[in-house]
Amino acid sequence: MKKSVGKSKGIKVAKDLKSIFEELELVESSIHSSLTLRGYLENPRISFDEKVKTLKNIFKDYISEQAYDFVLLFLRSNSINNLTEVLRNYKRTRDEKGVLELEVKTAIPLSPEEKEALMQRFSTKLGRPLTIRNIIDVNIIGGMVIRAGDIMIDASISSKMDKLIKRLRQG
Secondary structure, eight states: OOOOOOHHHHHHHHHHHHHHHHHHHHHHHHHHOHHHHHHHHHOOTTTTHHHHHHHHHHHHTOHHHHHHHHHHHHTHHHHHTTTHHHHHHHHHHHHTTOOOOEEEEEEEEEEHHHHHHHHHHHHHTTOOOOOEEEEEGGGGOOOOEEETOOOOOOEHHHOOOOHHHHHHHHH
């Protein structure tokens, strides 16, 4: 007998799925931006259990158990690089549905509350549904760089420091 999913349950599942993919994007971005982490995870001499412990330590405060289980699935099959392809296909499907991706570069991961606040503010301003992709870039130092389609807002400390240095050099 097939169970029916109520409307509110369906909305919750969709929101959970969206959150899981945002968390997976955080993991993928972290692996992609750190040669050390990527090399560690791809090293066949390091046991699976050690890799699991490392990932738990790194992401314990940032991803849910569901996202963690998904990452472990890729790790167990020695195909962590395929996570990028899965996320790319998810984004393509989402883009076809008219959802705009808000790319937010920060030095540390955004909290769920910060993501929600950004999503509410920008979806209202842009007039369409959004998803947030949080990219970790330690060169940002603080603040954030936001990109949505052709729009870019650079509110990073590194950018402000660069502008200040240029002004000081100009006299």
